[in-house]
Amino acid sequence: MKTKLLNVWESIRTSFYFIPGLMVAIATGLAIIMVYFDRQFEPDSYGFLSFFYSGGVDGARSILATIAGSMITVAGVTFSITIVALTLTTSQFGPRLLRNFVRHPGNQVVLGAFVGTFIYCLLVLGSIHDQEGYLFVPILSVNLSILLVIANVGILVYFIHHVSASIQADNVVxxxxxxxxERLLPLFPDEIADDTGSTGELDQDRQARINSYRKSRSISAPKDGYLQAVDINGLLRIAIATDSLLSLEYRPGEYITADSTLVTVSFDGQFSDESAEDLANSFFVGPQRSPLQDAEYAIHQLVEIAVRALSPGINDPFTAISCIDRLGSAVSFLAGRSFPSSHHCEDEGKLRLVTKPWTFTGVVNAAFDQIRQNSQSNVAVTTRLLETLTMIAGVCRNAEQREALLRQGNMILRASEEFISEKDDKQDVQQRYQALGDALSRSADSGDPDNCQAK
Incomplete structure (x- = not known):
């Protein structure tokens, strides 16, 4: 249930209507409350509270109508500016970055402030009476509308500055x-342990546990789409209740097709259709990827910016280098974190759930493969890739990490020998590759005994 609620919340907070809708509701309530207070006071008792306006019916109507008309006009202008910014973001940085722009609370607050002020003025305007001997002018409400306009002028200035800054390449990156x-911290909360060599033993234990069951059943995906989240706790409860072992075939972020096997259930007794339905409901599939449990989601966003920057139509290697620097920082962070185990046990230690694990090698490949493939003849980007790998090598903790970096370095070197023709440029690449090898050797000497050298 928690995973489902988090997935729904992620969908809501990335929509463009949530905060504006909330602010419209607040404006509606504020209008009702202010009109109520206006009815409780005599006109002569307002004092300093009527600083901006203390006139009659016609003046109040004129002010409220003017503010309402101007606010809805400004709201339309801000919406047009937003569409232009989204168009520029899509063409230069990729359509998947639209989510980042839309989910930014500043953009939503600006639109909500203008529309909310418009709704507030309309509701207060409707409360004014001057017929049948009854005169009511909501002085407090009118003065508050003027204060809201002053605040909205500042919001408009902020919005213009924010839009101009938010589409700059460095700020986007x-x-x-x-x-x-922000996404990596909850997914990899623990620092890496000194001993990380138990993967083979875990795999052997998994296979032995699977072989100990006499029956198996495959649970299929109900529809096509990206696996957005998996309710791990829910799966564990089902596995314990049915005395079974669940083996997941996909991890969040991967695309699945209808009727493909989501999970394989190994059991001895009975596994009912109701349990199978509960199992399928623990997987959340949608039309697009979600960063909730997908460790490579934001990595792919940075990679997309870099690849687009390297395209002939844009040809912006500086933006690509900026992305490589940030990717290097992220991978360096992960080099010191413990990757969650793919084996989940009940309290008694019995293996109940096996997930498809994240690996450091997979993260490194996701971060650098496409950039390397699209920059084979670009010397500046090639050398920066090697420099970044060298930086990461300085914080490596085990042989798997060093081998992943060495593999990337070897591929970069081979590509440079084929696609870079200038002799001195090749020499620069060779020097940085040698620096990578030296850093890996130093890391191996200071860590476990497995040595990993450039070849």
Whole structure:
């Protein structure tokens, strides 16, 4: 249930209507409350509270109508500016970054402030009476509307500055990097342990546990789409209740097709259709990827910016280098974190759930493969890739990490020998590759005994 609620919340907070809708509701309530207070006071008792306006019916109507008309006009202008910014973001940085722009609370607050002020003025305007001997002018409410207009002028200035800054390449890259770190921290909360060599033993234990069951059943995906989240706790409860072992075939972020096997159930007794339905409901599939449990989501966003920057139509290697620097920082962070185990046990230690694990090698490949493939003839980007790998090598903790970096370095070197023709440029690449080898050797000497050298 918690995973489902988090997935729904992620969908809501990335929509463009949530905060504006909330602010419209607040404006509606504020209008009702202010009109109520206006009815409780005599006109002569307002004092300093009527600083901006203390006139009659016609003046109040004129002010409220003017503010309402101007606010809805400004709201339309801000919406148009937003559409232009989204168009520029899509063409330069990729359509998947639209989510980052839309989910930014500043953009939503600006639209909500203008529309909320418009609704507030309309409701207060409707409360004014001057017929049948009854005169009511909501002085407090009118003065508050003037204060809201003054605040909205500042909001408009902020919005213009925010839009102009948010579409700058460096700011876009930094925003994506900040989200990347925000997502990595809860997914990899623990520092890496000194002993990470138990993977083979875990795999052997998994196979032995699977072989100990006499029956198996495959649970199929109900529809096509991206696996957005998995309710691990829910799966464990089902496995314990049915005395079974669950083996997941996909992890969040991967695309699945209808009727493909989501999970294989190994059991001895009975596994009812109701349990199978509960099992399928623990997987959340949608039309697009979600960063909730997808460790590579923001990594792919940075990679997309870099690859687009390297395209002939944009040809912006500086933006690509900026993305490589942020990717290097993220991978360096992960080099010191413990990757969650793919084996989940009940309290008594019995294996109940096996997930498809994240690996350091997979993260390194996701971060650098596409950039390397699209920059084979670009010397500046090639050398920065090697420099970044060298930086990461300085914080490596085990042989798997060093081998992943060495593999990337070897591929970069081979590509440079084929696609870079200038002799001195090749020499620069060779020097940085040698620096990578030296860093890996130093890391191996200071860590476990497995040595990993450039070849």
């Amino acid at each position: 930094q925003a994506v990097y900040n989200e990347l770190l």
